[in-house]
Amino acid sequence: MSANPAAEESPPPKTPVKAKAEAKAGAEPEPEKIQKVEIKGSTAAYDPRRDDTASKIVVSNEEIVRYGDTSVSDVLKRLPGITVGGGGRGGNDIRMRGLGSGYTQILLNGERAPTGFSIDTLAPDSIERIEIVRAASAEFSTQSIAGTINIVLKKAVKSAQRELKVGAGKSADASNPFANLQLSDKLGALSYSLTANAWRYRYDRQTPTEDTRTAPDGRVVELRQSRQHDRGSPQGVALNARLNWTLKDGDTVTWQTYGNTQQADYLGIEAIATPVGTPPRSTDRTMRDDSRNTFGRSDVNWVAKLAGGGKLDVKLGTHWMRSRGLWEEQDYHGATLWRDAAIRSSTRERAVTTQGKYSTPLVPDHALSMGWDAGTSWREDTRVERDAALPGALPDNSDEGYEASIRRLALYVQDDWNVTPRWSMYVGVRWEGIDTTSEGSTFDQVRTKTSVWSPLAQTLYKIPDSRDQLRLALTRTYKAPAANSLIPRRFTATNNSQNDPDRRGNPDLQPELATGIDASFEHYWAENALLSAAVSMRRISGYMRQGLFLDPNGRWVSAPVNDGSAVTRSVELEAKFPLSAVMKDAPGIDLRASVSRNWSRVEAVPGPDNRLGQQTPLSATLGVDYKSRDSKLTTGASFAFKTGGPVRIDVNQTGYQSVRRDLDVYAVWKFTPQYQLRMAVSNVLGQDYFYDNAYRDASGVRRRTGTYAGYPQGRVTLEMRF
Template sequence: MNTTAAPRLSRLNAALLLTTPFLLVPAVPAMAQTIDAVVKPAAEKQPQPADVAPMQKVEIKGAAAAYDPRRDDTASKIVVSTEEIQKYGDTAITDVFKRLPGITVGGNGRGNGEIRMRGLGSGYTQILLNGERAPAGFSIDTLSPDVIERIEIVRAASAEFSTQSIAGTINIVLKKAVKTAQREVKLSAAKSADQNSPSASLQMSDKAGAMSYSLGANFWRGTYDREAPIAETRTAPDGMPTMDRRTRQQDSGRWEGLNLAPRVNWNLADGDTLTSQTFVNYNRNRYHGYADTDTSLGAPPPFEERDMRQSNWNLFAREDVNLVTKLGEGAKLDAKVGISGNRAEGTWHELDYRGGALARDAVVLSETTEKGLSTQGKYSRPFLEEHALSMGWDAGYTVRDDSRVERDADLPGAINDDSDEGYEATVKRLALYAQDEWNITPRWSMYAGLRWEGLETTSDGDSFDEVSQVNSVWSPLAQTLYKLPDSRDQVRLALTRTYKAPPTGNLVPRRFTSTNNSQTEPDRRGNPDLKPELASGIDAAYEHYWGENALLSAAASMRRISGYTRQGLFLENGRWVATPVNDGNAVTRSLELEAKFPLAAVMTNAPGVDVRASVSRNWSSVDSVPGPDNRLDQQTPLSATFGADYKSPDGKLTTGASFAFKNGGPVRIDVNQTGYQAVRRDLDVYALWKFNPQYQLRVAVSNLLGQDALSDTAYTDENGTLRRASQYPGYAQGRATLEMRF
């Protein structure tokens, strides 16, 4: 459910209760258990006509601000506030996610990490920006936390969002709240042994009559210089080594970027509102890498030295216009229209040497443009008492144009591989849904939804014929919340039907070649016959609220997936090629435990310390891949977080620490391929000094344990085992941010 549905339902219920005195009395105990507030004096008893029973005098605890979506919404959802997002002064949103319960960040610890729920990424976890999917060229890593109002973590699917969410949905909502005459400037600098990254941000908002506006702006830049060593070995079936290569690689570069997020609101007549929300993201990267390979056993690679340079930039812009209008008989229409554009250009220049002589001089020019038009809407109106019924649509049209030109210099003995490859793809999508939330009793509520999604993808390229694919999915959804009598405990249950659609790039049969082609460095190509993965799921949770801001919860889930997609690998014309294929079924299960509470809830005269902890255990298996360790999508089997925050009595000092643990181990990718996921331990600390209401200083240290980043893959067949491993040094990073308000 979205964040507006529950408050609207609560207001409707309150109106019914207040206008019907005999309904108010049994509702008060439930209301008192679900909201925290100050007791207000009851109104003085008013004279009543003789033939009318006097209205009972009732003390109501409550306030609109006491609404807690995690506790009160029928659909399970965790909302992460702005304060939590900005606590450590992070400049990358992925650093925020690694500290959240049930969330892990993939990758090698050097940025561009994949955000995962239940240990699953690669499209199993749906990432939304203001309720919509970001374009393929947009990296979530470039989104500054300063422009984010909140993060919604939705474990079980609801009809209002796309059901491309087998593992769950993370909705990142940009700042919307407008405060009168707010001005805030932040200046930040971060430093570690291998990189340096200053940044700055500006937040402004004000009101003028019926209009209000806000502006968020962020700028960042950075440089890095780091090692990236690689070891390649091959062993015969009897275990004897037949090849040993060591590559010394040094990577350096710089990056810079800008976020702009202006928003304008107009309050129209009759309570209607019109909103314009703009988001612009620009980033540019320059890279230089040099690799030198020594072969102590076996044949050397085709190229022993590689000198690589890359320059690219990406610009993404989106404009949404949102109208909320009240119709007759209590009905309301919330409609939005958006346009978006994305453009990226890149240059890759590679010099490859053999025996000390230049053997290959290749330049690759790439250019991508994407334009999109979308519309969403929701119509709701009172239907029956205690029901919140709504229906809506979600439609979009996207055109993507991608070109890649490669030019090889004419060198003695070199084989030129000049190519001009490009393709154009169009994606049409339409979704229709209806949903109802029903308060059966004051303690028992039910959510039911039905969503239909249709997707048509058509692509046409220079090296392949036109490919078209049409898919549609029906998703019935049901969730229920029951608050146990005479306690603060509650239970949840959800039944879902979700899916994972193949991204456009995986459908396009265009080939991307690797320099030193092998089983562990194959060429890559899309598969136009790829089908969506379908999943039936069940979620259950028990939540115990045992004090103010104190929670213990246990959640379990299972998904049965058909049409599982794995990365196939085969030999074609002497070159290894990887392509995605549908191959059988998979099952994934998860168990999540979470606790958070103030220390005062367990100790008398305790200091102002808040404690939080979580543990997530995930299991999965893929039918087509023999075990053991045949985990789905290289799933993270175990993750845990622990954190504590302290606030001084005068409120001037806030400090805390967070520890995130992510287990790994061997992974069976398919019959021949295996990998290894390294254990990751991240310890972060922060301190915030409030000098006065205008100035405060935030200091943080991340990766305090200096964890290295590891990568390890292997391919085994009748000829033996080829293994490729790397270990990237990791360093602690210090960061200081001066925050000024005017």
């Protein structure tokens, strides 16, 4: 198991050889020349994918920026074992083992991303690496039933760097100009890095939907067809700054700040035709939205070297978020305006966090560490609605607000033990407690306290006289309810129905608990060549799903509920190798492929298709990269595929997941060491996104379907170093 890669500059874990060499050096100093050769050789031989006790995939910055993506979601969709949900129009759901909706943990520099933070506000150029961790460890939060994706921002400064990238993307319904600046240098004991990026995204597109209601005998008794035209122009800027000081005693102090600000203007016009049945109350609607969002995060990290080879790593941080919005809506029934509303909303969140870890080589061949992770956050939310006084209408003028605070504390201890040079073990235990308090103008104070113990064990065995190795992990993880899932505040729908219900939280919601097992086999058969096979299973209790019910006022309401147990299983296969591993004098071609097959079953929901969290059953990736011998041309392609199909959500509700085929291509031409041109095309196949939601009961079937048109998008980026 590795140390926290987000908090340290050097490779976090130690190979068995390195651990023993350092223990020996601590007991009796060796000549300086021999010591330098040992450390250099050990560091060069270290491979986190191969040598860490925990199963981990590390994606370098070079791989991250290869396609010139402007969104982290686009980067992740090409990685093995990861799928990205949604229709490509925001709200992308990042999934491991096909599971999203909170099952996959997203970390930023080793810490859970704050509520409301979107990883797509990060510029891929600002990321140093992405770590994909299949099995949980005590050092990170164990809210990771499916696994963890840790996004580490740039921090290591090896040499002076000045780089400017300017580019633009264009598709049939959108355009996306962007710019990115990176600066870094060393000034004696001080080093710094700065990344700034700006972007704008303009879109103009249609979003058609269709609602049908069918009687038990199959007759269509209601048909509504919506034509919606959406137009908007979100834009934003982001800044990531880092300062590193190396003190005389070898201690280091690091200050890092990340911030972004965004604004978005939106105009939507909807017209609903009703060829069959009764028209809804709102047949025509005009919607305008003007929103502003600012997010910032700052922390100071001190790493102190202690006597006897120990180390203390302490971090103190804060983050803040502020968003404001104005939503204006005019609803018509035919030519009659019956609602003219303006809704102003404001959200403010502040938080203070602290992390710490003490590690010591107290026993030979052991890396013992213990630490804490704590924080407090405060959130204020206000909503003011003002309706115009129209003939025959009852204005809904309301002032709503609520406040919430979340206090969390986690304590852990872990040990990495090199049993033999070929066998390592990791054991750890983590306790996490969360205390949430909320109160508002429309509900009484609600307080929820939960805590979870997570014992963990992992092992790595390198088979003698071969390049093969085996891994095994036993974990206990959980999924905590999101804060807004606990607050009983209601959000109403204009045309309330089973497919468009009101929504509210459930203060009685409890965490899901999962016990899991992971096993894998890895075969390293040449330099940079890997074949691997991994299997896993999770048994979950307290399964959370969205319930749907009819309240006493005759309105449909959706709220999260705990409902029994579930089980999920996965098989993952991966291969990556240079063509030179199978062909002598081969060109500079690298190949990679992966396949993930997932199964799950929710006990309380009748089958078939009763998949956990609307799990993706099958996903696969295939990629090829080529670099010319003179390194002037680099090109490649990536194909990502995921299946879909029907999903049984509960006894009455079903959904449909769209099949997705993403083909992306890129090419980079290096004119000089200072200038290069990067060109890419994403969604080459013009893949559309289709959804289908249905509610069935004794009165028949109510269904909503829709299609988001997809178009290829081309991007051109000029990259300059100076």
